[in-house]
C-alpha cells in the first residue's frame with residue numbers, strides 16, 4: 451500500500467473528481483490499491499501552503515493578503531501566509547507518502563506573480579524536506595511531485611497573468627522535470643478551455659484528459675515505467691531562414707498550418723521584448739516531421755524571439771495547432787530566442 455498526497459486548490463468537488471480520476475487511471479496500470487489524501491482549499495495562493503521558512507527564501511514576508519474567489523462572484527477572503535501549511539499540510543507530515551500532486555496557480559496570477567518561479571519550486575523542496583523529516587526518513591527526500599499547468603480563465607484580449615504563471619510553474623523552463631525541478635512532472639491543460647463550465651470557466655469540466663496526462667507523467671517519473679511518453683513537443687531551436695522562421699522540436703509532431711495567431715515574433719530595435727507591442731503575430735506556413743515554418747513578420751528592426759500560445763486563452767477545445775505525433779499531448783506554451791543561420 452502506498453499513499454499519495456493530493457494538494458491544493460480549485461473548487462473542492464472538482465478536485466476530488468480530479469483526484470479520483472488520477473487514482474483510477476493509475477490503478478489501471480499499477481493493479482494494486484493506492485491511498486489518496488485530499489487536502490485543498492479553492493482560490494488560494496501558494497503563500498498559504500508554504501512554510502515561513504520557504505517564503506523567506508523568496509524574499510516573501512509573512513503577510514496578510516486578500517484573495518478574490520473566482521468561483522463566487524464578489525467573494526473575497528483575507529488569508530495569512532502559511533495558514534494552510536499550518537492547518538492542512540503540517541498535520542500530515544508524519545505520514546509516509548509516495549508523492550504529491552498539485553493543482554493551483556490562478557490565485558497567484560495577480561499576487562506575487564513575478565516570484566512564483568521561486569515560491570513554487572521552493573515550496574516543493576520545502577515539503578520534501580519536511581515530509582522526509584516528519585516520517586522519520588520513510589518518505590523519500592526527493593519524492594515525486596506532479597502538477598497541472600494552468601488552463602484558461604478569461605477569453606478577453608486583456609491578459610490576466612496566466613501566461614506568466616504557466617511559465618513560472620516550470621521555473622521558466624517551459625517543461626518538467628527540469629534542472630531546477632527534478633523528479634517533477636506536469637500535465638498541460640491549456641487546450642481544454644471551458645467557457646460554459648457549470649463551475650465557472652476557471653474550472654474546466656474535462657478533468658479526464660488532464661488526469662490522464664498527469665498519470666502518464668506519474669508512470670514515467672514516479673514509477674519509472676520505460677517507454678511512457680508524457681511530454682508534448684518542445685522546441686530545441688528557432689532559426690531565421692530566408693523567408694521563414696523555422697522552429698524545430700524534440701520529437702515528431704502532429705501539426706497543421708494555421709493562419710490563427712498562435713505564434714508571435716519579437717521585432718525590436720533595442721533587443722528587448724518586454725512590451726507586448728513588439729510581438730507581431732505570424733501564421734504557420736508549413737509543417738514537417740519535427741518542425742514548423744512560420745512567416746517572417748514585416749519588420750525593419752531585429753528579429754529576436756518567438757513565442758507560442760502566449761495568451762491567456764489561445765485555443766479552442768483540443769484545437770491548439772501542435773501535438774505529439776500520436777495527437778495526445780499538446781506542445782506547451784513557450785518563449786525562445788531566434789538564432790541567425
Ligand SMILES: *[C@@H]1O[C@H](CO)[C@@H](O)[C@H](O)[C@H]1NC(C)=O
Pocket residue numbers: 523524
Ligand atoms: C457583484 O458586485 C457588483 C457591483 O457591486 C453587483 O452589481 C453584482 O450584483 C454583484 N454580484 C453578486 C453575485 O453579488
Ligand SMILES: *[C@@H]1O[C@H](CO)[C@@H](O)[C@H](O)[C@H]1NC(C)=O
Pocket residue numbers: 514528529530533
Ligand atoms: C491572520 O493573522 C492575524 C494576526 O496574527 C490574526 O488575528 C488573524 O486571525 C489571522 N487570520 C487568519 C485567516 O488566519
Ligand SMILES: *[C@@H]1O[C@H](CO)[C@@H](O)[C@H](O)[C@H]1NC(C)=O
Pocket residue numbers: 544545584585586
Ligand atoms: C504521527 O503523529 C501521531 C499523532 O501525534 C502519532 O500518534 C504517531 O505515532 C506519529 N507517527 C509517526 C510515524 O511518527
Ligand SMILES: *[C@@H]1O[C@H](CO)[C@@H](O)[C@H](O)[C@H]1NC(C)=O
Pocket residue numbers: 564565567568621622
Ligand atoms: C522569475 O521571474 C522574474 C520575472 O519574470 C524574473 O525577473 C526573475 O529573474 C525570475 N527568477 C528566477 C529565479 O528565475
Ligand SMILES: *[C@@H]1O[C@H](CO)[C@@H](O)[C@H](O)[C@H]1NC(C)=O
Pocket residue numbers: 676677
Ligand atoms: C519501447 O519502445 C520501443 C519503440 O517503440 C520498442 O522497440 C521497445 O520494445 C519498447 N520497450 C519496451 C520495454 O516496451
